[in-house]
Amino acid sequence: MSEYEKIKKEKKEWEEKKLNKFLEKAPERKEEFKNSTGEVERVYTPQEDIEDKYVNEIGFPGQYPFTRGVYPTMYRGRLWTMRQYAGFGTAEESNKRYKYLLEQGQTGLSVAFDLPTQIGYDSDDEMSIGEVGKVGVAIDTLKDMEILFDGIPLEKVSTSMTINAPAAVLLAMYIAVAEKQGVSKEKLRGTIQNDILKEYIARGTYIYPPESSMRLITDIFEYCSDEVPKWNTISISGYHIREAGSDAVQEVAFTIADGIEYVKKAIEAGLDVDKFGRRLSFFFNAHNDLLEEVAKFRAARRIWAKVMKEKFDAKKEKSMRLRFHTQTGGSTLTAQQPDNNIVRVAIQTLAAVLGGTQSLHTNSRDEALSLPTEDSVRIALRTQQIVAHESGVTKTIDPLAGSHYVEKLTDEIEEQVWEYIDKIEELGGMTKAIEKGYVQKEIQDSAYDYQKEIENKERIVVGVNKYQIDKEPESDILKVNPKLREVQIDRIEKVKKKRDSKKVEQKLAELKNAAEGSDNLMPYIIDAVKEYATLGEICNTLRDVFGEYEESIVL
Amino acid sequence: MSDKKIRILIGKPGLDGHDRGAKYIARALKDAGYEVIYTGLRQTPQSIVNTAIQEDVDFVGLSLLSGAHNSLFPKIVELLKENDAEDIIVFGGGVIPEDDIPNLKKQGVEEIFTPGTPIKDVVDFIESKREKVGK
């Protein structure tokens, strides 16, 4: 009898002799325990075929299929990058916050932009009323960007910018600022999010229709692989898909499917998969279901490696590595008893680290209410530091490997993700699936079910539907200056007066011309920002040529 | 034989694209028996008000997560007034700090639902106004 069969037999006996008797006296709390893949078993035992598949499917860190991690030494070599997403109000205020964070030991910058910037409107646009500086910093012209990075040596920090539809414009401004600091493009390190597909699916800060957006993205890929070689040109994001209410399986499935679409488009545009492939990076969410999350990250790595190798015929291992940033789950934070969020974030941090993340943002306890205060941001950063230096989980690589449950769950997530990927391919790829509303509908149904479970108390959220308290403690909240829009408008006016309007017009006309043709748009955009053309002017020039995306809502 | 139904507009003013809450509320209010219209993203106060008037709704529920509520919610109340439609009841939800609530209410927003509010509370609120809206 093989070991596996012995275990099976023993398990049966255990069930009959021990378990059933016990259950008669003391039934379990619920009929069924569930995770994203379906029902969770009572106990997991070794898998039957583990010996045949260990090397191919699980393997070793830094080696295909990267289930156990993308580098051979992982955190024994270098800890993850602790990168707190920050930015609010004016460029001056954000600049101050960045310097504070760098002093506190943070190792990378992460810039949040306000919504008008993200959607390509200047602060003086009518659409911007009420929104200027609210969820991030307002950037209208190169002037703002110069202030934002004033005194921060761009050759030393790596900067991540959460910007999508106008990613090309902000990257152009970053390059221009660096140039003024005397730092050449080749030295710049950082990431732009640049993931438009998930904007259509989940986040909503789109501008142009898919085809034109895809062109901008591939233009950036092409430009950077020659000119800004250390820049991560896209951060393919599942984070917002999860925030919109998807489950863990859908988060991975739709993110990978987005990734597939980008790679397809880049190859169609004539780029070499092994050249841009290594600059692709990912961005995931970390939720509270610790073990499921760890399995999710492991599955994601394995699937992406297979996608790149088998589907796109990548030859270099570097192109097959799924490197990812993680942010703890914003939607898991509660406005009730905000200090509880510190505990949630700690669990999520563990999930991300045990899952092998390359960088991490930990949310602050008060983020369900508003932008975080300096105090809360520090606790959030300390949480990472405690996990890094005190918990001991960084001593060995992928310590949960070999857990019967985690391995099984990793397999199950992978299997269900492939089913989604096949389905999306059947629909004609991700762009089509989005246009049809298929992806949105899947996410929305999950979100609805999740919310219903909370309403019915099938799912307990501490402090929200159980263990409530009557009087919520008062909390300190960061307020953004409501007069900020006026400050920005004032600055735009000044810049406009000073700049050479003739030149601006000329550069915008050239950009328009190029957009109508097929030239790479990056150099034109860089030229325009250097003349202090506003973000809105550049985006509107492209709006004239590309049109605007119309939301395909499914209810 | 009058057959009245409460009609509700769920609007998303401002620029944030997080419509999970708005869509959930729309669907849940439908399941609670109301006729619900949802505007979609990026609506100006004027277009929300025009919609509310054309659809002759009894309530306008606003969802906003970007923090722009202090300027946009009162603007909508004001425009309703200007258009002779101040009897339409406005309520709001989203990421809204406690501190801001009294001021919003003073400016005519009838109720604010903070994150985590069970849908039942929203339904109770609507039912408590049934008579007032004449249904």
Place this chain on the structure above:
Amino acid sequence: MDIENKILEGSPRHLARAISMVENNSPQKEEIIDALYPKTGNALIIGVTGSPGSGKSTLVDKILKNELKKDQKIGVIAVDPSSPFSGGALLGDRIRMQKHSGNPNIFIRSMASRGHLGGISAATSDVTKLLDAAGYNLIIIETIGVGQTEVEIIELADIILLTMAPGMGDDIQAMKAGIMEIGDVFVVNKKDKDGADKVKKELDYVLDIKYHDNPENKNPIKMVSALNNEGIEELMNSVYNYINKLKKQGKWEDKRKTKIKKELKKIFSKKIHELMDIHINYTEKLDDWVKLLMNKEEKPYSLINKELKSFIKESEIL
């Protein structure tokens, strides 16, 4: 009452209010409709129908865009189904037209079917009169995504656009099933997608057979992509040509007469029904009657005839 005057003056607020009154069957309904009736009859009423998801709302959105260029005032009535369980409804058509909501020349109203079968709601007909009187010279009615029986729109619209799209089961089987009879102009939407040509071909084939002997009467078929705003101008041209043709053939008048006739019949039978109900009180008696029939103490026809006769005598109609 001055609500009528306000409507005639063009107040959207009062128009919207009146629509609710009509929809809610409120006591003022008949008075308002009758007061405004002399001002009706000027609008062209276009019905847009077709299977769920075939792109009706998107098409209406693009028609709005196109017709606005012609200085029209346009009213839209968009009907969505009420949930049979909760009685609630999520009225989703409007979202696709929402960018017009700032335009003073467009009035969009979503309506729930409220249990009415037939693809529109019971009040839709009266609501068109309100829009008509309020000066909307083009009225577009989007029906619920129809099956085969929900075709009440024929009694309401001057002309019907039947939308079809590839991948919606709008194949030859569905076409045979009778829904074809209601279309005036056929719209094959989503021409940007594979399979649109096939839908058009099959449609051609079916219509060719139908009009084998009088091919000049064959309905126009137009390919459009509502999403990409392609083919809309051509579609509208063919709509107006179709109308002109009907007018030349003298069928336009007939159509309108038939409409009025049907409407009168409907009001008449509804009134009779209500009247009977008031006098015979049959809703209340129904349970008793069921008992009688279950116990075989009564037979259906003789029971009803008896009840009717006693009513007629009592009211001294005879």
